[in-house]
Amino acid sequence: MSSDHHHDHGMYDSDPLHHHPPQPDLEDTPLTHHQIMQIAVGELLIEKNIISADALRAQIEFQDSITPSRGAELVARAWSDDGFKGRLIADSKAAGYEIGMDVGPVPILVMENTPTVHNLIVCTLCSCYPRFLLGIPPDWYKSRSYRRRAISEPRKVLSEFGTDLNDSVEIKVHDSTADMRYMVLPMRPAGTDGMSEAELAGLVTRDCMIGVTVPEGSSKA
């Protein structure tokens, strides 16, 4: 750190060249009570050596690195390899390690969609979500309406997402109440024979791994 910089950047320092990167939530608009609380708590924890600024930065970088592409990669491999699919459904942690992926400390159960069963994930009690495979949940997943209604009127909620399933397809809703998390393994759409895994992964959206949509090109029975 250069000698004419007397203040400690602490947790805000994200540039090794020591410039002040724009921090719109700090500098442009008045802070809310909870933002003030967050900054104060963070600074106190660092001052007390309970966490370090470096650890905080590293954790944020790690969080930022997790996107739904992780889940999509597992789905694409499962679509390409029936043996892998079976292993993924039986034990996602072990299957993840096969392709060098750590699915994280919380067990994630992969629920397979079939022509007769469509799976949907919700957490009615809070917003539990398979973060290690899908990243940060969208606002709608955490919304009151989704938490109230996905469990009791899933077909109406699916329609709001443009997904209309024939009554011959059973809908199974999973409420993530305890220690497991869930991810949907959608059905592979028709007309994708010969696609590479990377191309297949491109078809797998976050929303179809939650179960509110199906991949483009899928039949809806």
Added chain:
Amino acid sequence: MTDRRRHHDMGGLEDGPVEIKEHTSEPWEKRVDAIRSLLSDEQRNMLSVDELRRAIEDLGAEAYDRYNYYERWMAAMTNILLEKKILGVDELGRKMAEVEARQGNKPL
């Protein structure tokens, strides 16, 4: 809604259509998640996600409805840290006042 159903325990209640909105993470929100992860990791083991959930549920119906997701987590985390004496009320108050003054906010 009966008293027996706790406010956060909302599965099956009626509501309007889902507002299909994405979430753009603000830096302060990422810091909330990061602090939570670090404090609950195996090394520090200072709080559990279960305690945080409980603290969110105990915020009361009005706060639960009025705060957004990250405000609830932050409020809950702070309450737990105070309860466990990891932070003190006075030092937190002084630090919050300092943060506010530093940012040029008008005092509340």
Added chain:
Amino acid sequence: MSARYKVGDTVRVRQAFPPGHCRTPYYCRGKSGVVVRCCGEYRNPEYLAYGTYDGPEEPLYRVQFMQTDMWDDYSGAPHDKVEIEIYEHWLFPETS
């Protein structure tokens, strides 16, 4: 602790409504379903939530319910289902 229930057992959720933290949703209390998975043993969230990190581990089950049993006015298909994870102490055997 050995698991009391196995896959295929019919169980009913206790009709209790404590204040305080638990992870058994209101909507399933008193309802009857089938165990579809024995998830293993985990620490009881009702202890963890109040600062006891070293409490006993307890069997957790995935229980499947028919939506038509869960909701009086269910408007979906009759074979639709819901699956919830429930800790053993919330369940009792359903004798038909």
